[in-house]
Amino acid sequence: MGRDAWYGRDVLSILDFSRADLELLFDSADSIVDQPVRTKKSLAGKIVATAFFEPSTRTRLSFSAAALKLGADVIDLSPDVSSLLKGESLSDTMRMLDGYADLIAMRHPSEGAALLASEVASVPIVNGGDGSQHHPSQAMLDLFTVKRLKGRIDGLNYAVLGDIRYARSAASFLYGLARYKPGKVSLVSPESLRPRNEVKDTIKKVGLKTEQHDDLESIIADVDVIYMTRIQKERFPDPNEYEKVKGSYRITKGSLANAKKGSIVLHALPRTNELAYEVDSLPNAAYMKQARFGVPVRMALLDLVLGGAKK
Amino acid sequence: MNDKETMLVQKISDGTVIDHVSAGKALSVLRLLGNPQNREGVTVALVMNVGSSKMGRKDILKVEGVELTDDQVQKLALIAPLASVNIIRSYRVLEKKNAVPPKTVRGVLSCTGATCVSVREKDSISSVFTMASSSPLTYRCKYCGRDLNEQEIASQLG
Ligand SMILES: [Zn+2]
Numbered sequence: 001m002g003r004d005a006w007y008g009r010d011v012l013s014i015l016d017f018s019r020a021d022l023e024l025l026f027d028s029a030d031s032i033v034d035q036p037v038r039t040k041k042s043l044a045g046k047i048v049a050t051a052f053f054e055p056s057t058r059t060r061l062s063f064s065a066a067a068l069k070l071g072a073d074v075i076d077l078s079p080d081v082s083s084l085l086k087g088e089s090l091s092d093t094m095r096m097l098d099g100y101a102d103l104i105a106m107r108h109p110s111e112g113a114a115l116l117a118s119e120v121a122s123v124p125i126v127n128g129g130d131g132s133q134h135h136p137s138q139a140m141l142d143l144f145t146v147k148r149l150k151g152r153i154d155g156l157n158y159a160v161l162g163d164i165r166y167a168r169s170a171a172s173f174l175y176g177l178a179r180y181k182p183g184k185v186s187l188v189s190p191e192s193l194r195p196r197n198e199v200k201d202t203i204k205k206v207g208l209k210t211e212q213h214d215d216l217e218s219i220i221a222d223v224d225v226i227y228m229t230r231i232q233k234e235r236f237p238d239p240n241e242y243e244k245v246k247g248s249y250r251i252t253k254g255s256l257a258n259a260k261k262g263s264i265v266l267h268a269l270p271r272t273n274e275l276a277y278e279v280d281s282l283p284n285a286a287y288m289k290q291a292r293f294g295v296p297v298r299m300a301l302l303d304l305v306l307g308g309a310k311k
Numbered sequence: 312m313n314d315k316e317t318m319l320v321q322k323i324s325d326g327t328v329i330d331h332v333s334a335g336k337a338l339s340v341l342r343l344l345g346n347p348q349n350r351e352g353v354t355v356a357l358v359m360n361v362g363s364s365k366m367g368r369k370d371i372l373k374v375e376g377v378e379l380t381d382d383q384v385q386k387l388a389l390i391a392p393l394a395s396v397n398i399i400r401s402y403r404v405l406e407k408k409n410a411v412p413p414k415t416v417r418g419v420l421s422c423t424g425a426t427c428v429s430v431r432e433k434d435s436i437s438s439v440f441t442m443a444s445s446s447p448l449t450y451r452c453k454y455c456g457r458d459l460n461e462q463e464i465a466s467q468l469g
Contacts, residue, residue, distance in 0.1 A: 089432055089434065089435035089436075090428065090431075090432050090435070091432065091435045091436060092435070108428070109426065110426055110427060110428035110430075110431045110432070111424060111426050111427045111428060111454060111455030111456075112427060112428040112429065112452075112453070112454025112455050113428045115428075115453070115454055116428050116429075116432065116436060116454065130428075131426055131427075131428075131455060132426070133455075133456070197458070198455070198456040198457055198458070201456075202456065
């Protein structure tokens, strides 16, 4: 129980973890945030590999920084090297890294790539995003941010905004919420960016109730946490459709005028034009803090999985 | 088996008779079984589109020299869920097996998701599907969670 629940485990989907597992992670991250000087080099002598087959500077550097802060060494399969390995199967590449590292943090464009990697590698795999459903460490830090800033995750009303079809952060966040008892969970997106069947099925299976809305305005007065995603033009088959809908999913000072007092805006970043810079100075803007929690939450995660603090 | 069928195909001494195959699916069943007729010492007889009181029309396969394994019987159920399998030794029915769709299917089906790792990496790994529903028959990809429905399964195998 407790720490043992994490030790040596693959982190493929947030759905693999119970509420108690997540609470343990958040407690550990809390102490890293609150007492940074007491954080030990608990992973000295370990090697963490980052293998990113799709560019994501933010997530990759965040894993690297987390590992380095805990005293681990980091080896990196950078995107240009991984493209050199294009002729090699993912299984072979992961087997190679398995021989070099104590843990592999990876990102891959294909659905299920991390699951495949976990089948061929003996060391723990941490999924830094694969396909369009799973990005567990992001969901963990998103929930941690809600808990830090709002004091709880249960009972709050959530609105997940924008691209719920392709944005893996949105799907993972919803799966994470399913481990809690949220109030109303609203999905606010245009028809073409609503969740796909397999995501809808999973949401239903894990017992999360959601409501679909076309715009945020009608519900914003009641929402505690606004979870934003990037709306990418290339996701729309018809560019006119993008032009038509992009305004409805954009957050500005004006669109937050009727927001609930104390509500927060989250965004996994990087942003495009869906999140106006003028919002940064508002008390609702929580995404910069959220980004800063990336390292401590990943530190807590690496520490639990590699069992460093036990020694 | 009635006289008319007996006229069409002789009884087999050792092997498997697969009866109650949906009409038109006999060749798909052969493919599913790895085309045993290409192997030394195996004879296959097909009876296609014969009348059946139970099914209207049906196909029958007689595979001399091969006893279907339980695994093969399970796969058979993917495209011929009503099939009955008789294992024959010395002209007698040794065992009857009903085709039951398997809980897990490896390597036989392909995921329809273009971004699924089982599709992208198909040279190095096998697909894995688990049954999501028995009626209608639906299988879910282990890697991406997409479902294959009855028609998709049938079209992939036939
Ligand atoms: Zn798949």
